[in-house]
Amino acid sequence: MLLMLLSGVAVACMSGVIVHLVKTQHPFEVAFFRNILGLILLLPLLAGKGGMAHLRTGRLGPLVWRGMLSAISMMCYFYGVGLIPLAEVTALSFVGPLFATVIAVLVLGERIRLRRTVALVVGFSGALIILRPGFHEIGLGTLLIFGSAASWSISMIIIKVLTKTESALTQSIYTLVMLTPITGLAALPYWQTPNLEEFGWMIVMAALGTGAQLAFTEAFKLSDLTALLPLDFTKLIWAAMVGYLFFAQTPDIWVFIGGAVIFASTTYIALREAQIKRKAMAEVPELPV
Secondary structure (H helix, E strand, O other), rough: HHHHHHHHHHHHHHHHHHHHHOOOOOHHHHHHHHHHHHHHHHHHHHHHHHEEEEEEOHHHHHHHHHHHHHHHHHHHHHHHHOOOHHHHHHHHHOOOHHHHHHHHHHHHOOOHHHHHHHHHHHHHHHHHHHHHOOOOOOHHHHHHHHHHHHHHHHHHHHHHHOOOOOOHHHHHHHHHHHHHHHHHHHHHEEEOOOHHHHHHHHHHHHHHHHHHHHHHHHHHOOOOOOHHHHHHHHHHHHHHHHHHHHHOOOOHHHHHHHHHHHHHHHHHHHHHHEEEEHHHHOOEEEEEE
């Protein structure tokens, strides 16, 4: 649970560093440095015993698709995070699992029952609470965050398939290997060599992002989904604090209400799926000895 909380704090702080950097650097260039520095930070893990085995894979195609979708999601996020308040970014990013559920039904043929359908409707209603069409202007930043969430949701489906055969480190390495040249090429037309201070902040950004990813993964290894998922909502609190303290951003109450509705919906769907899986496993008859 502590690792989950630390992961949320790290994500909020990383987003704050991104907001600071995109004031002087193009978002695509910031994304490139996030990836190349993150890759450098992960490389020592391949130096240990059996580390190079993580580079062997028979699922190169899905790994490439995951990398491309992650690149789209990241560039949309890095661009959008500089345009709308951090709390709103975090609240809207919670819709990712909702998109993933819809895609899993449409593409993978997963069955969806009444309660999950209601949870999906409630979740997307939470997004409408935040956006309040007709009362609140829906600008480019909002659309980019939605695009980021949608791209990431497809990536989550691929991750779900890959976890059957590939380790988390294998997926992380290959994703960063894909992300680095893609974001690098996207950054070329806007390239502006960072000064020493900016480069220092980029190292901090990469360290926070890599640390958040590792803490999140390790948390789910050590504890149950039911204990950890509610803590993921604290990202909204940390993001609001970072935005208020460092960028004078004051989100309205509808962001928190909508974020809570979306998070409650996605948490219910995840817990319900875990419950169904446990029930199915319990019903599998034991083989005679």
